[in-house]
Amino acid sequence: MSADELSAAVSLKNWLQKHGGGFNSYVKFKQASSGFDIIAGENIPVDTQIVSCPFSLVITKDQAQKSLLEILNVSDNFGESWSERQWISCYISLHWISGTEESAPRSLSHFSYFNSLPSPEKLRTPLHFNTVEREAFKGTNLYGATLDRERDWFSEWSQCHDAIAKTKAEWVATFNWEKYLTAATYLSSRAFPSSLLSPTPSLQPSTSTGPVLLPGVDSLNHARGQPVSWVITYPDANATETAVQEPTISLVLHMPAAAGQELFNNYGPKPNSELILGYGFSLPNNPDDTIILKVGGIEGKKWEIGREARGAEGLWNEILSSMLEDPESIPTYEDQLDASGALANMVQAVLDRLPTEEGDKNADIRPEVAMMLHDYLEGQRDVLHSLLAFAQGKEDAAIEIARNEGVDLILKDD
Structure with missing residues (x-):
């Protein structure tokens, strides 16, 4: 693990803990080709909470929209036709084009999270394939789906780019297609349905749910059939100051793990077409x-x-x-x-x-x-x-x- 990668992992853990979430002390980060794997630093018993994230750190369309409207100093009808992906992808991108964490607007509050994610060259979804790799899928449904996604996302970026250029001309050159593509890929590969934030969390999306990013909780890779639970914890009005001060979402693993073993989440049943297009594996x-x-x-x-x-x-x-x-x-x-x-x-x-x-x-x-x-x-x-x-x-x-x-x-x- 390089010094930068180690620093990013430590920064993520400290940032989560500072805001009332965090990783179990048993959890360790291990370098992998795609960034980090989450492993057991020592034997982990059944029904162990692995990681938690406070609701205040969850990235939603509404949170992203509020931040962008404030940063751009525009009216509420700005971007009124934008999709949830556009709002969240632009919010992510602004962390890379608005300056350092110290100089950026305060409403851009997820630097520690985004700095821990895989760099663009490590992403493996089809929009990050080289020409030969993409052509190898020609004749499949996935090839057509890749072209459709690239066309749709590029159109979205063009719309966002033109709108932001009218308010922040100095950001035009740096808010390029590559940054939007990286941000949108983070969203497609890491988002969960907002139904997970309900009192009875569920991975089943509906017409009323949208994508949300759960910093830290999204760090674990997928294993089909892995027994896990999503737990929502609410503040207790009569609790002490050290208790939970805001709602949190936690991931609990129901299988024991030996020291050194990778810990997995369960994204639900998904065909390889969806896993490759959206996640890159x-x-x-x-x-x-x-x-x-x-x-x-x-x-x-x-x-x-x-x-x-x-x-x-x-x-x-x-x-x-x-x-x-x-x-x-x-x-x-x-x-x-x-x-x-x-x-x-x-x-x-x-x-x-x-x-x-x-x-x-x-x-x-x-x-x-x-x-x-x-x-x-x-x-x-x-x-x-x-x-x-x-x-x-x-x-x-x-x-x-x-x-x-x-x-x-x-x-x-x-």
């Missing part, structure tokens, strides 16, 4: 992998299909319905044969478009990106092959129906 043989399929000509509806053809019945019903002249009629075996053939052809076309794996053969593709490519393609192919088996099962069922009706079908192989 993948899981081998991820059980939660899915693929999004869109049936042309059927109202543009998208279907998310998982391994073992999970969720395929809805897609099947849409395709089968499209074969019927009368939507109210009962499908015949011929309709089912046509639908199974259409589904198989669609799936095979998607399979044929997937790229080959050459990440381990190309020196321009970094090992961690090659691993993401491998894990992602493995999941996509497994889902698609399960869909082919699903389509074959529907064809077999249609043939059986025909035989029961006295029709002996002879099907030609393609």
